[in-house]
Amino acid sequence: MKLINKISLWFLCIILVITPVTMIISRAGIKRKMIEFEEKRLLSVNERVYNLLKEGQPVDDFIRDREIQIAAVKGPVPRENPQVVRRVDNAEGMSEKELALFVTSYRQVNGVVYKVTSHNYFINPSEFFSSMFITLLWKMLLLGIAVLISARILSRILFKPFKSTMEAIRNFNIRQKQKLQLERSSTREFNELNCFIETMTNKAMEEYATAREFSENASHELQTPLAVLRTKTELLTQTSLNSQQADLIEHMQTEINKLSNITKSLVLLARMENHEFNTRExxxxxxxxxxxxxxxxxxxxxxxxxxxxxxxxxxxxxxxxxxxxxxxxxxxxxxxxxxxxxxxxxxxxxxxxxxxxxxxxxxxxxxxxxxxxxxxxxxxxxxxxxxxxxxxxxxxxxxxxxxxxxxxxxxxxxxxxxxxxxxxxxxxxxxxxxxxxxxxxx
Amino acid sequence: MKILIIEDNIALSASIRDYLETEHFICECAFGVDEAREKLSIFTYDFILLDIMLPDGDGLDVLRFIKAEKIVSNVLIISARDALDDKINGLEGGADDYITKPFHLPELHARLRAMYRRNSLQGSHIVTANEIELDTNTIEARVHSLLLDITPKEFDLLLYFIVNKDRVLSRQAIATHLWGDYTDNLANFDFIYQHIKNLRKKIAAANGNDYIETVYGLGYRFKL
CATH class of the missing domain: 3.30.565.10 (Histidine kinase-like ATPase, C-terminal domain)
Structure with a gap:
């Protein structure tokens, strides 16, 4: 699998996970904010009603357009004050649900405990979840397409130096005398890679040169003593010898010959392993x-x-x-x-x-x-x-x-x-x- | 004839010297690049034997020095390296011939003589031994002025014998001279016997003397 495809896939996975999570977070946030705000508003409404009651002013005008009930209750102010009740009901004549919020405050005015209850209906936050979901799908689709397209374009630009390095390595031949030169790019990682490859190939070339030199030198070092041996036995054959001595010398010469052949063959094998005979002709x-x-x-x-x-x-x-x-x-x-x-x-x-x-x-x-x-x-x-x-x-x-x-x-x-x-x-x-x-x- | 042997191995250098001195060469030895340069700038030589790998430098540098100083000598390179580029470097650098270690002394001598014949004045291409006469230009052999019908290999063999007359030539040395690398890994050199038998027959047919004698266990000798 291409690297860029892997990266794209990762990005897509991240998008698939993160966007729904953010949607849930933002939905919860909106819901909380809405309810908090409404509670505060209803509380302040209750407070105004209470203020009117305290000042002995009529409250009818105030509550006319608002959904507020005022009732005097017996007994002390309950400990839980104000009381908040949430209720999810069917909206009238509709299949969707709505959220009803009741805020009840108890206040004692001139020895009478009043219970002021105000309420409001608004859209159940679960209801706008579906529209958020559609947005989510759009978002993911657009992000996905953007990632895939930009990855393709970017990979062509970003991986250009990498591709040229690969091409250079492919064409690199250890027998070439010239060192491997790679283009510098603006990406630090690629530069590091290029530096590394250059050092490595240079080192390999040095080692190769050493190995080659060794095989050459080894043959030299062996052939010279062999040459000495051969020439000495040849000089010996020019002297007067009896048949026993002649026999001995002949055996020596045969073995020298064999040794010389072995070293020559081994050097040839080594040189082939070093690819010295590669040719395109x-x-x-x-x-x-x-x-x-x-x-x-x-x-x-x-x-x-x-x-x-x-x-x-x-x-x-x-x-x-x-x-x-x-x-x-x-x-x-x-x-x-x-x-x-x-x-x-x-x-x-x-x-x-x-x-x-x-x-x-x-x-x-x-x-x-x-x-x-x-x-x-x-x-x-x-x-x-x-x-x-x-x-x-x-x-x-x-x-x-x-x-x-x-x-x-x-x-x-x-x-x-x-x-x-x-x-x-x-x-x-x-x-x-x-x-x-x-x-x-x- | 004067020869400078540039070879760092003292034992090998001594072997070459021993062999060539009995062939009436005047030998001098140099064991390194500097010594070789010094001798080359003072004396003149007919031949230079040059080892490629020397302790204080590359033999090819000496070759360059020889060419730069316009020294007129026949240069024969001796090297253990038979790497192709060495061969090419040496010959392109102006060497006349190339021989790889371990070589046979008669082979070395034959190469020197061949170089001499190539580069000397007229008449030197005729090699004689009593009634036998060889023309190295036309590859013709005559006994009592009668043309012999011999193959190029037989001609080579006869020439090799005459150049190294009175020397014992081993079968290996003869085989290497005639077939070069093809005799590598060839354990049995009995075929040389057949070759020499044919040559003897042809010379005898022309009423030539049989100069080729078998030396027990060692090889053959052309005895005048």
Whole structure:
């Protein structure tokens, strides 16, 4: 629910509650004032009658137009003096009620106790309640409309800086070198928010720069000792060695090689997580794929593996060229490495997917673990175990999905470039004996 | 040929120096930006090896200094950083080539020689080893003046051998030289054997001597 709608609703609720309450209060006030005033008037009338009686003047003239009864009573002046009686009666010949007010004063004049009663009728205050109620409805309706309309207009004006801030945040990219600059507004809260966001993004950018620097430095710090090790063993190989020593050096060199590959791969993964390879450009994926496949054809040849290719031309995909190269290379390398003598590799490329399938023995680990770091299909193989983790990461960075299936003695890896992947997956013959994994988290 | 090695790691610097001195380079070492600037303003060098990350500054500053002072040397950048922008910065800043750590010493040497051939006077594009003659411009190999039918990769391999003659070249070094990053994560380098076998066959067919010898456990050597 929009904030402005919430606020409007609150206002409407407040109006709905407050206006009837004020109406009741004002009705009670009017009623009280009316009766009080009338009582006072009747009392003063009684007082005038009493004054006339005291002065021995005739009262007939005075009471002629007024509703006053004068009577002499026996006995003392009652304790309750004056007496006020209210009575609600039907008005004569009408269905509405009227209020009758009787004020009786007792006064002793020349030893005689007179009872002076004056009365008056007026509209029962309950009667004008209905007209007040109609006013109330009008009031609430007008207020409601006013609130709703003004809220819409005001929100557009008041929330303008907020909306521009949101837009700025949406377009903010931590890899951009320039800092986030937000407009200043006349609203203090928004300024505070903007200040807060600016500080936060600046801090995030600093942290990002530090993290990036760290990953770069870490690789530097590891690669330099590795370079020392490698060059020293190379210098050692130039000296005269016996076969035992040569063996030892060869093992060292293999391990140095592995270490170097691991650090390179980890740095690549870190850099992808830092979104350093984000791109909006579309490249000719088909060309890169073709080049990489041709490069690997030589290795395939050595194992007597036939590589067949069915690649569409003019396949433009939004991906960083370096990543495209690594993606195809890692899958291709896998297809050759986990293949058998005289096996085959088939590569398919359309605008929707890139699929690579190869012959080979089934993997021994659960399929979902294939894409995890340092998990290998078979331990005897000397790969590092990061190739598919990198492939998966590339797919995440580029919004691709990757699936793996083992069907009829073939490993099938498929990278889907868009949402059409679901129908494609259904195209794979279903068979309860094989597992199928799709990584579609985006 | 005179070379300035700007690298802050003493052990690595010593390795490079050892290797290049036996290849008849005259080596001098600088371990920081200031020292490098000082040496560059006094002496002239044919080659400069430049590490990007130095303790007292950025190697790219040295590169800028070299260009500003109009020093005519071949600059080869060595860096552990293979970040793309570094590569671009280095090459746009006027470096001739770029090599990432951990590199193979024969690779470094081959790059230096290649830079030299590119930037030197006429005739330097011909590399010879007894009866074998390579033309790096046309990518043609001749044995006893007879043109060999070899692939570009085989040409590269032969050139790599001749440039690093009498050196033991490991299979990894050969693989990295020929295929670069594609050999990353490739545990098995047995395919190099096949490659060398083909090359030997072709040279032998042209009545060339077999100079390539297998060094047990280590790799291969081009022995003249």
């Amino acid at each position: 579309k490249i000719r994926f088909c060309r890169i794929a073709k080049n990489v496949i041709e490069t690997y054809a030589y290795w395939a040849d050595l194992k007597n593996i036939t590589v067949t290719r069915n690649t569409d031309s003019r396949v433009f995909i939004q991906i960083h060229p370096t990543l495209a190269d690594i993606l195809v290379a890692n899958l291709m390398r896998n297809a050759i490495r986990y293949n058998e003598e005289n096996g085959s590799v088939h590569v398919e490329l359309t605008t929707d997917y890139f699929r690579i399938s190869n012959t080979g023995a089934p993997v021994t680990i659960p399929h979902k673990d294939l894409f995890r770091r340092f998990k290998k299909g078979s331990q005897k193989n000397e790969g590092v175990g990061l190739g598919l983790a990198i492939v998966k990461q590339i797919c995440e960075v580029c919004n691709f999905r990757i699936s793996y299936a083992y069907v009829e003695g073939r490993h099938i890896f498929c990278v889907y470039f868009n949402e059409n992947y679901l129908s494609e997956i259904d195209g794979i013959p279903s068979n309860s004996s094989f597992q199928r994994v799709v990584f579609a988290e985006v």
